[in-house]
Amino acid sequence: MLIVMHHNATIDQIQAVEQAISALGLLAQPIPGGQRTAIGVLGNRGYVDDATIRDLPGVLEIIHVSKPYKMVSRDFHPASTVVKVGSVVVGDGCPPVVMAGPCSIESEIQMLESARLVKSAGAHILRGGAFKPRTGPHSFQGLGAEGLKYLQTAGREVDLPVVTEVMRIEQLDLACRYADLLQIGARNMQNFDLLKEVGQLRCPVLLKRGMSATIEEFLAAAEYIVAEGNDQVILCERGIRTFETATRNTLDLSVVPLVKSLSHLPIIVDPSHATGRRTLVPVMSRAALVAGAHGLMIEVHPSPDQALCDGAQSLTGQGFALLMKDLAYLQDCLAKLHGPVAGEPA
Amino acid sequence: MLIVMHHNATIDQIQAVEQAISALGLLAQPIPGGQRTAIGVLGNRGYVDDATIRDLPGVLEIIHVSKPYKMVSRDFHPASTVVKVGSVVVGDGCPPVVMAGPCSIESEIQMLESARLVKSAGAHILRGGAFKPRTGPHSFQGLGAEGLKYLQTAGREVDLPVVTEVMRIEQLDLACRYADLLQIGARNMQNFDLLKEVGQLRCPVLLKRGMSATIEEFLAAAEYIVAEGNDQVILCERGIRTFETATRNTLDLSVVPLVKSLSHLPIIVDPSHATGRRTLVPVMSRAALVAGAHGLMIEVHPSPDQALCDGAQSLTGQGFALLMKDLAYLQDCLAKLHGPVAGEPA
């Protein structure tokens, strides 16, 4: 931590800050500059709460050097984490993993059809939502427990592990029984109680980035889960909210190499929610793969035009099959690149 | 709903859209223009899901005219709602309500001191957090149930109703027992299960705007609560996330008159979280009052320098007392204005 003093801070003010630092059991090291004094703080073993210092007279600004996360950082834990979802592995050194299926579970037959579609195209994990977060209360809210059974049945039928979103702690027992991977959605990225609770499970977790979460907050949210003992966390970029309204969200692909350099956790990309437009999904899926994503989450529906949710961003079975061919081909191509991968000096 | 067709959409494509509209039980009315055709949709009684239409060939864009909320809109419910919190009333025609107290409940003595401070300065509701949402897992997380008791005790001691934040459904029983007003924080504005659950209580609810929530989403979140039967909802603007980092968030005061024109629910402002800086709180409190806020939520701490949470944005007792005097004075002044209040044509 660095405390920057005002240009004209008095010696008394500087000493008061030094005392406040000492009171926290830390060391203060003044750095007199040409124009002002800064005070370095030494001896802390992590993020320091600056509440008792921030507002002392003469303090201009406080700069935090330590991050609000540590266990998920590559700085402290260099080896890459590989997450296991059933028999599928996700992370550095593993082939990219594709999670596919409909936004909402609508019926047993729809899930079965979807499962066969995505399996035959080569997907690795089946997705389907039983509990749906919707902006307004008058939209379709999901089939709930019934839906989870359909999802599990469909997954077993085609021999794919399944992923589904949980929105509240009470759903965890049920979801753990039926699903192989639990998704925490963007709206719940800072639902800290939910994070702590899944941190105590043995089930792997897919954590989506919040709509307006910085990378630092994203990793701090993952830290909540890992700090409780569960290091089986896959991160997922799904677009952030910006001023641009031509796409549903703004897909922030740079976050993929950046997170790979900052953290040892795997990161995948959801181009369906990020763009909100079916025609953009294949091209952005390919771009995400090339940006270094460990996998993709893609909405596929047997009849997108009749989907109860997000049909406009769902691929048809045929579109998805073509995309899978291209992803496999591109993956081969990537193995032959000469340049540095993300995060290494060029 | 209006469907805008491509410049060169064919007659067949236009007819296919008309059929899809009919299939939803609605009427299609083509509007041929100089450059392209648009198709109006009639007969809907609310927001229409466009999934089956959005992606038909020739469709350029779909424009929704209906909003994802209805019960909270002034359009359908012109009379202003007044919310009762204990003996305090909040809304149009009521004097502005000030909710004040520390960010976190830290001890019985700290809550008592805070309660006496804010009561003697003239506050109407006592605030204090027992469950704290913190970005990283290594920060102080609140006293929990023990804290709620301190809050209630302090409130009774000074005869003020109390407000506290709830973060999960399991906390509701406890919180209802000890608090007079339940706060849903910004991070939980789209925790829809929590919203539905408080919608079934008889307890009034303070709903904070999400960090990146549009006004439309904010009102749709309130609709979740009201749709379940609880219309005792107070909205709270607490700053939104933008590119600007000089303040903790960007206080969006225009939302106050705008929400007052769009909805019948009362709206208050939290300048402490919005600005994150103690020195900006008094001036922005006064500005919020003049912008038409039905009340304010302000952090006050007997010793901000030693606060466990958000000390930098907390007023001292003395600072708060001065502010309360100014607010009372300003409120008198506002009664003598000539011009139109918010939402009326100038």
Place this chain on the structure above:
Amino acid sequence: MLIVMHHNATIDQIQAVEQAISALGLLAQPIPGGQRTAIGVLGNRGYVDDATIRDLPGVLEIIHVSKPYKMVSRDFHPASTVVKVGSVVVGDGCPPVVMAGPCSIESEIQMLESARLVKSAGAHILRGGAFKPRTGPHSFQGLGAEGLKYLQTAGREVDLPVVTEVMRIEQLDLACRYADLLQIGARNMQNFDLLKEVGQLRCPVLLKRGMSATIEEFLAAAEYIVAEGNDQVILCERGIRTFETATRNTLDLSVVPLVKSLSHLPIIVDPSHATGRRTLVPVMSRAALVAGAHGLMIEVHPSPDQALCDGAQSLTGQGFALLMKDLAYLQDCLAKLHGPVAGEPA
């Protein structure tokens, strides 16, 4: 400047950074911490370009303590600047100044009518645009030089100084001849050549904040003008671009007290462009005044329904007259407040 090293940076890497700092003629002071080393940079007399250091091996992050502006900062120049526009003064200690008139100059008669309207209501400066920046090339672009003459004539007729926007260097001679205050619009806030050029004039300048400019960039833009010798600069907050689309921009009123604490230059507010809605202009004007603005810029049109530009956000003469009464009354009220004004400790 502070250079934060990686957790596992080697001694050689740390020494290489120290050498690079020396090569810039500056002093390096290592600050060994519990988890990593940081290196303070001493001896600089302003902002240091970090290009030669940023990318050295082992460097995690570089934190700048110095700001990209100095002459406009209150830290280095505590006395408030008062700007003179004709016989009108703007700044600390002066009554708030209202600049009013139509968005576009449309005709001689329209300018005269506008001038009489705003003068009789009590405005202090007459505004009118001769050169109009419009998003698309097919919209009305302004009357140019002819318009400037109408503006000057109207201003003289009612004895008010006039302000108008300049968009290119070639317009400066003309604009200086006809106007008393030159406006640099939001789109040109970082048109650095234009800034330097007006910095060499003796004419006062109204500098609007860019749509996505941070406060730091806003003040650095003002520094361009002041650094050339012209300290007669008035800043103007006019709303920033955020994800919210319900208002044209998001009015960032906190910037008013914040800029007043960071800079000695006066700052006014333009609620017309910020909100884009006539009904919000009076209420946000009053809030801006209470937030400490040194003045307001308000669009007024004799017949807003027939305006060639931004009619929807223009007040009628009657609406403006009511607002002026309220502003005068509120200004009296503000003189009697007890609490601290912006920027002082509470």
Place this chain on the structure above:
Amino acid sequence: MLIVMHHNATIDQIQAVEQAISALGLLAQPIPGGQRTAIGVLGNRGYVDDATIRDLPGVLEIIHVSKPYKMVSRDFHPASTVVKVGSVVVGDGCPPVVMAGPCSIESEIQMLESARLVKSAGAHILRGGAFKPRTGPHSFQGLGAEGLKYLQTAGREVDLPVVTEVMRIEQLDLACRYADLLQIGARNMQNFDLLKEVGQLRCPVLLKRGMSATIEEFLAAAEYIVAEGNDQVILCERGIRTFETATRNTLDLSVVPLVKSLSHLPIIVDPSHATGRRTLVPVMSRAALVAGAHGLMIEVHPSPDQALCDGAQSLTGQGFALLMKDLAYLQDCLAKLHGPVAGEPA
């Protein structure tokens, strides 16, 4: 254009709106709905200014269907535009074009070295900045006319066309003499006078997206140039400003396929400015290529550690050579994809 009336708008109010539409020479077509009436506007040949309607009593909202651009839209001009820069072609059907070189022209020798580096690696166009827009006035501002000569000399030496940024109209003559492609930077995207002026030249133009410009505004800015007669415009995505500060800007790659579907103009990507970090440039360059970019603009410096500007985001010659190999290889791979390219239905 569609005018949405209030739920309880009166018949008189609806008729007044119809009359205002007629007064514009357009046709009004009321669309009575279950809850409110909307009024379609027919007969317009482009964007309609809504100033005379927007604020009539009973009007809730106005929705524009026409866009503020037309000549650059693919809807009205389906054939793709190919831009010629010297002997290099940019656009659909052409191999991707790489523009590379230093941010700033620093000396004759530095430009020559840079030119040889990028030529030998296979770049197609040489870049170099003679006029530099810098946030603060105390940073290096460029060599000006002298720099342009160095740039031209270096380009001729290695037989590459050259591109450079222009910031003001007075620089155009000079820049046209020395450069083959004129760049309009992000800060000047809405410097409309400059746009009009380059629209009257025969020289091709590289138009960078403004920091907070929507796609619609970006295309409307291009329309300014094309409307003056110059259709040789290359668009360039260079990152937008969001709340995320971990990268310099947020690279919005979805804009590439989206712009390709909306416009016939070519679009390239600048990953150097978008990310601001050297280590991210190669990976994001590859991703941009796969997203469909018609080319890339990349900062390369013989000694990035000693660059006067943006060294932290510049590749070394060696890093750039590796990247060029990978881009060429990837380009071959892309030719063998099965799936639809951007903008086509999946």
